Amino acid sequence: MSFVEYSEIIQEGDVVIIFLGHESMMPVMVQSGAQTQTRYGVIRHSGDLIGQRFGSKVTCSKGGWVYVLHPTPELWTVNLPHRTQILYTTDIANITLMLELKPGSVVCESGTGSGSLSHSILRTIAPTGHLHTVEFHAQRAEKAIQEFKEHKVSHLVTVRNQDVCKDGFGITGIADAVFLDIPSPWEAITHAKSAIKRKGGRICSFSPCIEQVQRTCEALLDHGFEEICTLEVLLRVQDVRTVTLPLPDFGPEEDSSSSQVASDLSQDEVQNSGNTSVICRTATPPREMAGHTGYLTFATKPCD
Amino acid sequence: MAECVKDSDAEGRISYGDYVVLKRGDIFKSVQIENKKKVIFEKQWFFLDNAVGQLYGAVFEIEAGGSLKLKAAKHSGDSLDSKEAGQDNRHIMDDGRSQKLSRDDIETLKEQGLKGQEIVQQLIDNSTTFKDKTEFAQEKYIKKKKKKYESNIKILKPSTRLLAMMYHGREPGKICHLRYDTLAQILTLGNIHAGSKILVFETCAGLVLGSVMERMGGYGSVIQMYPGGGPTRAGMESFGFPSHFHKTLHEFPLCKVNALLAGTLDLSEKDGDGNGRSESSQKTSGVSEKSSEPQSMEVSVDPQEEMRRAERERLREQRAQEKKLKMEEKRKKLASAAALLEGRNADGLVIASRFHPCPVLMGLLKFVAPSRPFIVYCQYREPLIECYTKLREQGGAISLRLTDSWLRHYQVLPNRTHPVLLMSGGGGYLLSGTTVAAKARNQHKAEEPVTKRLKLDKISSSCDSSA
Numbered sequence: 001m002s003f004v005e006y007s008e009i010i011q012e013g014d015v016v017i018i019f020l021g022h023e024s025m026m027p028v029m030v031q032s033g034a035q036t037q038t039r040y041g042v043i044r045h046s047g048d049l050i051g052q053r054f055g056s057k058v059t060c061s062k063g064g065w066v067y068v069l070h071p072t073p074e075l076w077t078v079n080l081p082h083r084t085q086i087l088y089t090t091d092i093a094n095i096t097l098m099l100e101l102k103p104g105s106v107v108c109e110s111g112t113g114s115g116s117l118s119h120s121i122l123r124t125i126a127p128t129g130h131l132h133t134v135e136f137h138a139q140r141a142e143k144a145i146q147e148f149k150e151h152k153v154s155h156l157v158t159v160r161n162q163d164v165c166k167d168g169f170g171i172t173g174i175a176d177a178v179f180l181d182i183p184s185p186w187e188a189i190t191h192a193k194s195a196i197k198r199k200g201g202r203i204c205s206f207s208p209c210i211e212q213v214q215r216t217c218e219a220l221l222d223h224g225f226e227e228i229c230t231l232e233v234l235l236r237v238q239d240v241r242t243v244t245l246p247l248p249d250f251g252p253e254e255d256s257s258s259s260q261v262a263s264d265l266s267q268d269e270v271q272n273s274g275n276t277s278v279i280c281r282t283a284t285p286p287r288e289m290a291g292h293t294g295y296l297t298f299a300t301k302p303c304d
Numbered sequence: 305m306a307e308c309v310k311d312s313d314a315e316g317r318i319s320y321g322d323y324v325v326l327k328r329g330d331i332f333k334s335v336q337i338e339n340k341k342k343v344i345f346e347k348q349w350f351f352l353d354n355a356v357g358q359l360y361g362a363v364f365e366i367e368a369g370g371s372l373k374l375k376a377a378k379h380s381g382d383s384l385d386s387k388e389a390g391q392d393n394r395h396i397m398d399d400g401r402s403q404k405l406s407r408d409d410i411e412t413l414k415e416q417g418l419k420g421q422e423i424v425q426q427l428i429d430n431s432t433t434f435k436d437k438t439e440f441a442q443e444k445y446i447k448k449k450k451k452k453y454e455s456n457i458k459i460l461k462p463s464t465r466l467l468a469m470m471y472h473g474r475e476p477g478k479i480c481h482l483r484y485d486t487l488a489q490i491l492t493l494g495n496i497h498a499g500s501k502i503l504v505f506e507t508c509a510g511l512v513l514g515s516v517m518e519r520m521g522g523y524g525s526v527i528q529m530y531p532g533g534g535p536t537r538a539g540m541e542s543f544g545f546p547s548h549f550h551k552t553l554h555e556f557p558l559c560k561v562n563a564l565l566a567g568t569l570d571l572s573e574k575d576g577d578g579n580g581r582s583e584s585s586q587k588t589s590g591v592s593e594k595s596s597e598p599q600s601m602e603v604s605v606d607p608q609e610e611m612r613r614a615e616r617e618r619l620r621e622q623r624a625q626e627k628k629l630k631m632e633e634k635r636k637k638l639a640s641a642a643a644l645l646e647g648r649n650a651d652g653l654v655i656a657s658r659f660h661p662c663p664v665l666m667g668l669l670k671f672v673a674p675s676r677p678f679i680v681y682c683q684y685r686e687p688l689i690e691c692y693t694k695l696r697e698q699g700g701a702i703s704l705r706l707t708d709s710w711l712r713h714y715q716v717l718p719n720r721t722h723p724v725l726l727m728s729g730g731g732g733y734l735l736s737g738t739t740v741a742a743k744a745r746n747q748h749k750a751e752e753p754v755t756k757r758l759k760l761d762k763i764s765s766s767c768d769s770s771a
Binding site for chain 1: 522721
């Protein structure tokens with residue numbers, strides 16, 4: 001198993017995702033002899049996991065069952081232990097596209113935070129790219145290094161514990177793309193510019209507040225960046241449901257022809273006996289949705 | 305522009321044969337650099353020859369005659385001198401007569417060879433209301449005129465970002481109105497990465513295929529399933545991938561899927577007409593017989609006529625040989641694609657087409673390994689609701705999600721920050737999910753307590769026995 005490469009069979013040392021049901025999952029580190037408690041009972045790593053195929057159904061001790069999934073950065077994002085507020089897949093997907101990331105890309109990122117975006121970047125730039133990630137919080141930097149090792153991606157990433165605004169990324173002139181998710185991104189623009197290759201590259205800054213965006217755009221303009229563009233993107237989930245809608249009763253029909261009410265309905269319906277309701281398959285938005293995560297500002301550094 | 309690229313210099317320079325993207329403002333166009341080929345872009349004709357040897361990202365002006373000229377480094381004369389400005393627009397009358405230059409006057413200026421910047425200055429000088437506008441309004445006016453009269457063209461290396469924005473802006477119908485942020489979701493939710501084996505079914509002019517290939521970086525394999533005669537690849541070609549990328553690309557016709565699943569797909573070698581080998585030998589002997597016939601028949605033979613006849617024979621044989629080679633080529637390709645599919649262990653499935661997604665999804669999911677993502681794009685919502693419902697019934701997939709994304713651009717300027725006035729209405733819908741091992745009858749009961757489920761199991765098994 002690796003976060004950047006698929007495998008078929010679960011092995012000792014793998015990180016797997018246990019799927020317990022709708023919106024309920026947990027990451028587990030597979031160890032010979034170990035056990036994991038779930039609401040459906042105990043999962044024995046040696047008997048139930050090691051040697052099994054990813055995607056299999058595993059029956060727990062109480063009789064209930066779960067699915068064991070191969071980890072992906074997307075599954076990791078919704079299951080990782082939060083040390084900071086993280087970036088979710090919707091923003092990550094757009095960042096990846098707009099920064100033009102692909103295998104071989106060299107990327108600089110700050111702050112590392114909980115590693116949500118980091119894992120996604122690593123998956124995209126493997127096997128020939130590299131991620132230089134900077135985190136000013138010592139413990140978070142340590143945790144990130146440890147996680148990358150457990151997820152077998154250490155060879156693709158370098159973690160530096162320093163302040164990107166003061167000390168930069170630790171490298172210059174080799175990045176295809178720079179990503180900033182820090183409180184004062186305008187203070188890091190100079191370092192970001194020097195990190196990018198001389199032939200040019202892309203930059204992205206993520207900020208929750210519009211004031212931060214304004215200062216960042218100004219700094220980008222002052223440093224000669226082009227194509228400065230700010231956008232926000234939100235995911236709308238649709239709940240697919242089958243709903244039953246009752247039909248009105250207008251009293252008995254005056255003429256002999258069949259029920260007028262039912263024939264007024266244009267969609268194909270499955271009707272209950274007595275024609276009292278109609279069943280529709282539809283999708284509705286949930287009561288609430290995520291209304292804001294942050295503004296994404298992109299720009300291009302032209303050739304020197 | 306000074307020499308600035310030391311490493312991989314050649315990679316950064318425009319060459320003949322390259323696929324590039326032309327950019328003017330927010331308008332993009334994909335073209336291939338060809339010798340002395342006339343290109344039309346934004347109502348202007350020009351040749352790209354002068355771009356060859358320059359760096360990607362370079363900006364050009366179009367000179368009279370259609371040749372490109374490298375634009376000098378950015379001059380800070382962008383802020384055209386405007387000492388005077390008003391406070392607000394309470395006294396400005398909009399009567400359409402504030403500009404003293406007529407359309408003909410402007411045409412004359414153009415013909416005289418005035419540069420865009422100079423024309424803009426002329427318009428400012430001849431506007432009676434310019435000095436009364438607020439500074440913001442003056443900036444907006446200059447920006448608008450520049451957009452119209454300056455024709456700076458940037459030449460860029462193709463990427464998913466540029467091509468997706470191009471298609472969405474120019475020809476959305478060709479890509480089923482797939483918006484670029486939706487495409488971004490497809491690529492990420494599908495976990496498209498180097499080294500995997502991905503199945504793609506798309507009718508988006510090859511854009512989706514190309515973007516999948518870009519994310520694979522030439523590693524792994526992509527199998528394009530296609531309806532009808534052959535796969536559409538125009539959009540993919542625009543990416544300008546190096547030749548080794550094409551080795552990872554396979555194609556398989558949809559009409560042979562059932563045969564493949566049933567194990568009855570015929571991949572044996574045969575000649576052009578689909579007959580066995582024996583017939584082809586008969587044919588060649590037939591041909592040689594024919595060629596000998598006229599020789600014996602004719603008494604007074606015109607030597608030129610004879611030459612022409614022999615020439616025709618030779619061509620006919622050559623064409624038959626070429627056809628045989630092509631058929632063999634095609635058979636080999638089909639066999640290699642079938643070999644990749646047979647294992648039913650693809651790492652992902654991407655569907656984005658004008659076809660009804662439900663049968664496509666149900667048919668192609670069979671080729672995907674368990675614990676792998678699949679993602680279906682549809683311009684409309686209802687067909688995906690059907691897919692969702694069918695998958696729930698059938699089992700074999702979890703974490704089903706029907707989503708669409710909301711995208712908004714912002715204008716960020718000091719004291720003038722706000723969302724852009726026009727917004728995209730929609731970018732299509734996505735159904736995503738993860739495959740799991742085989743069919744689970746009790747799937748929908750996963751969240752009920754154990755004892756209740758055991759009871760229900762008893763009931764359902766007794767129902768089954770009576771059915």
